Amino acid sequence: MLNPALINKTRLYSGLVLFTYVSIHLINHSLGLISVMAMQAMLDRVEHIWESIPGTVVLYGALLIHLSLALLALYRRRSLRMPAMEAAQLCLGFLIPFLLAQHLAATRLTYSLYDGDDTYRAELLRMYTLNPERGWMQVVLLIAAWIHGTIGVNYSLSLRPWYPTAKPTLFATAILIPVLALLGFWEGGREVAEMAMDPEVKARMIAHHALSPDALANLDLIRDWMRGTVTALILIVLALRLVRRQWQRRRGTFRVTYPDGRRIEALIGTSVLEVSRMAKIPHASVCGGRGRCSTCRIRVVAPASALPELSDAEMKVLHRVGAAPNVRLACQLRPMGHLSATPLLSPTVTVHEGLAAGGHMTGSEREIAILFADIRSFTELAETKLPYDVVFLLNRYFEEMGRAIEGAGGRVDKFIGDGIMALFGVEAGAEAGCRAALAAAAAMSERLIHLNTVLAEDLPTPLKIGIGIHAGPAIVGEMGFGQTVSVTAIGDAVNTASRLESMTKEQGVQLIVSEEVARHALTNLDRFPAMEIMVRGRVQPLTIRCIPLGSDLVG
Numbered sequence: 262m263l264n265p266a267l268i269n270k271t272r273l274y275s276g277l278v279l280f281t282y283v284s285i286h287l288i289n290h291s292l293g294l295i296s297v298m299a300m301q302a303m304l305d306r307v308e309h310i311w312e313s314i315p316g317t318v319v320l321y322g323a324l325l326i327h328l329s330l331a332l333l334a335l336y337r338r339r340s341l342r343m344p345a346m347e348a349a350q351l352c353l354g355f356l357i358p359f360l361l362a363q364h365l366a367a368t369r370l371t372y373s374l375y376d377g378d379d380t381y382r383a384e385l386l387r388m389y390t391l392n393p394e395r396g397w398m399q400v401v402l403l404i405a406a407w408i409h410g411t412i413g414v415n416y417s418l419s420l421r422p423w424y425p426t427a428k429p430t431l432f433a434t435a436i437l438i439p440v441l442a443l444l445g446f447w448e449g450g451r452e453v454a455e456m457a458m459d460p461e462v463k464a465r466m467i468a469h470h471a472l473s474p475d476a477l478a479n480l481d482l483i484r485d486w487m488r489g490t491v492t493a494l495i496l497i498v499l500a501l502r503l504v505r506r507q508w509q510r511r512r513g514t515f516r517v518t519y520p521d522g523r524r525i526e527a528l529i530g531t532s533v534l535e536v537s538r539m540a541k542i543p544h545a546s547v548c549g550g551r552g553r554c555s556t557c558r559i560r561v562v563a564p565a566s567a568l569p570e571l572s573d574a575e576m577k578v579l580h581r582v583g584a585a586p587n588v589r590l591a592c593q594l595r596p597m598g599h600l601s602a603t604p605l606l607s608p609t610v611t612v613h614e615g616l617a618a619g620g621h622m623t624g625s626e627r628e629i630a631i632l633f634a635d636i637r638s639f640t641e642l643a644e645t646k647l648p649y650d651v652v653f654l655l656n657r658y659f660e661e662m663g664r665a666i667e668g669a670g671g672r673v674d675k676f677i678g679d680g681i682m683a684l685f686g687v688e689a690g691a692e693a694g695c696r697a698a699l700a701a702a703a704a705m706s707e708r709l710i711h712l713n714t715v716l717a718e719d720l721p722t723p724l725k726i727g728i729g730i731h732a733g734p735a736i737v738g739e740m741g742f743g744q745t746v747s748v749t750a751i752g753d754a755v756n757t758a759s760r761l762e763s764m765t766k767e768q769g770v771q772l773i774v775s776e777e778v779a780r781h782a783l784t785n786l787d788r789f790p791a792m793e794i795m796v797r798g799r800v801q802p803l804t805i806r807c808i809p810l811g812s813d814l815v816g
Contacts (some may be wrong), residue, residue, distance in 0.1 A: 266574040269551050272330040273417055276445055280410035282311065284438065285473035287403060291441035297382055328358065328491075336505075337496045339531040346412060347549050348663075353409040360402035362487035363395070382453055387593045389450030390457055396450070404439060410645075411435045415550050494533030503534035505530075506520070518601040531790060533559060533591040533602055548690035550592035555582050555592040556610050560603040567598030585625070591603070605739070628691040630698040630732040630778060631755050632671065633762035634662060634705065635680040637725040645721070655679060658724065661712050667706035670697040674749050683735070684750055698730045699757045699814055702772050706811030718769055728811060729761030731775040754798070760796050761805065776804035 285307055287604075294641040310316045331354050343351070352701040364481050388396035418424045418431075516526045525540040534557050537544035548554035555578045561568065569587070571579070583763040588605065636658065643651045659681070663673050664681045670693070674682040683701065685695015705728065712721040733754030740749050761773045779786045786806045792803040808814065 268330060269334070269553070271326060272334070272610055273413070274806055275323040275327040275330070276410065276413050278319060279327060280414065282320060283406045283410055285539050287407065287442035289436070289437050289444040290443070293445030293447070297385065297449045297452050300445070301382070304653030311372070330496050332494055336501055338535070340535045340539045346671070352410040353405045354797065355491070357402065357406055357409060358491040359488050360398060360405060362435060363398060364402055365487070366459045374401055382809065385450045385453040386457060388550045390454050398444060400446070403442065407439050412628070416548070416551070420553055420643060499778055515596045517596070520603050529597060530595055537591065538738065544591060545606045545608050545610045546592060547610070552578060552593045553591055555579070555590065556606050557586050558582070558584060558605050559591045560585070560605055561587055561589050561594070561600055563596065563600030564598065565601050567596050569595060569597060574753055625737060626734050627687065627735065627737050628732065629687055629750065629754070630685040630691065630730060630781070631735065631750065631758035632683040632685065632698050632701060632727045632728060632730045633680065633759045634665070635762055637727060637798040639679040642721070650719070654719070657712060657716065657751060661708040662705050665708050666701045669701035669704055671701050675747070687737055691781045692783070695732050695778045696784070698778065699774070699784060700813040702728050703814045706771060716718050726748065726771060727762050728772045729758050729763070729765060730772070730778050731758035731761055732777045732781050733757070757796050757799065757803065764794070768807045770807045770809050772808040774806045776806065
């Protein structure tokens with residue numbers, strides 16, 4: 262059985278060889294903005310590499326390997342429904358050999374007939390003056406090859422952590438290189454055309470590079486043979502796909518049930534990602550279904566008999582994101598029986614968001630600290646303010662509190678009216694989370710003093726807040742719908758923290774902390790009064806510490 266990881270790597274490396282060749286070719290063309298002599302000077306330096314025996318083996322070997330693997334990829338697809346970017350790459354990839362056949366036959370295979378110091382002038386004369394149709398075909402070839410290559414490079418680099426920062430610069434470069442190449446080709450052609458305005462010079466150039474009728478016929482034969490071979494290979498692959506489809510019908514079908522209730526039936530051998538695409542169900546896949554980005558991962562419910570074993574490549578990707586045992590990559594999973602599949606990421610997710618949303622983000626129980634904060638008597642305050650003033654006030658308050666929470670290492674979960682919910686220790690664990698939550702409460706208290714000073718003229722009375730902190734097990738994961746999906750927590754610990762925040766008004770303090778928080782944080786809070794309370798929903802009493810001001814924790 263072919264190793265998918267090895268195939269992907271071979272396809273990538275062969276494509277990079279071809280992309281390097283095309284890049285050098287385009288840069289060479291751009292020198293036409295200087296002169297045809299500059300174009301020829303660079304060609305003289307690089308052609309010794311590509312026309313050497315090792316260079317020829319590498320270049321043509323990469324071309325044959327890349328084309329072969331493209332045909333294999335076409336065969337392995339169970340569906341031709343795909344995102345526009347993948348479709349563009351596929352179509353351009355098979356268009357290039359047809360355009361390249363003419364170029365190879367007319368240039369690389371006839372270099373031996375040219376004066377080695379005059380290759381560019383000869384080609385520009387032919388493509389710009391004598392046969393402009395060939396010139397336009399060369400332009401189309403370069404654009405098609407460049408777009409095909411840049412799409413592949415984009416898929417490959419999208420997994421790199423530095424890529425989002427570098428992407429604008431790389432995109433500008435990807436636009437600039439072909440534009441300069443086309444301008445250089447145009448300017449070089451104009452230079453040669455001006456030279457050819459002298460009838461004697463033109464006649465001498467044509468005679469010097471003329472090919473015999475037999476040579477021209479042979480070149481046309483080579484071109485037609487290349488195009489015919491590629492056409493035949495594509496037709497053979499399409500025919501094999503039809504044969505495979507008929508054979509797979511005998512093996513049976515399987516059904517995928519999606520969260521919205523849709524049940525899609527497909528032939529055994531089809532991946533879940535292909536099923537989603539066939540049914541026009543949006544499904545994330547940043548790497549184009551190559552099993553590298555993990556953004557297509559799904560939660561699966563199915564009997565063991567319906568699921569093939571994990572491949573080494575799929576296992577490596579899932580391990581990297583800390584996926585649960587019932588999570589699989591939709592692009593790699595080819596079920597053998599019925600199953601239910603739930604895509605775990607938004608169809609518009611980026612690869613870096615997908616990597617960040619791994620492991621516990623897909624749903625796990627973790628012991629964390631939860632903080633709730635609320636502005637006291639804010640409803641009465643809002644009634645005396647214009648809507649604009651209320652929004653301004655809340656945004657300033659949220660900014661100050663958010664900075665305090667994030668500065669302590671917490672995560673703002675959500676803003677609820679004038680309230681805030683924050684999580685601590687989601688990554689680092691309960692001990693670090695409880696220490697961070699206490700530090701955040703102290704910072705929030707100090708920032709509130711600063712905020713009241715800044716807004717003294719806008720407030721009839723200083724803002725007062727209540728903060729409740731509790732620690733315990735909670736279910737943490739991405740929850741929501743559509744664009745409102747976010748990481749949050751649910752459970753008894755969350756409810757308890759909310760009730761402690763509500764009790765700060767009854768106790769007349771700014772902060773209430775449960776004894777569990779102090780225990781996990783290894784902090785002695787004996788200087789603050791303790792009391793036992795009953796919290797709705799809990800059987801056992803809860804010991805809490807009432808702290809007048811969050812800033813008192815610093816003392």
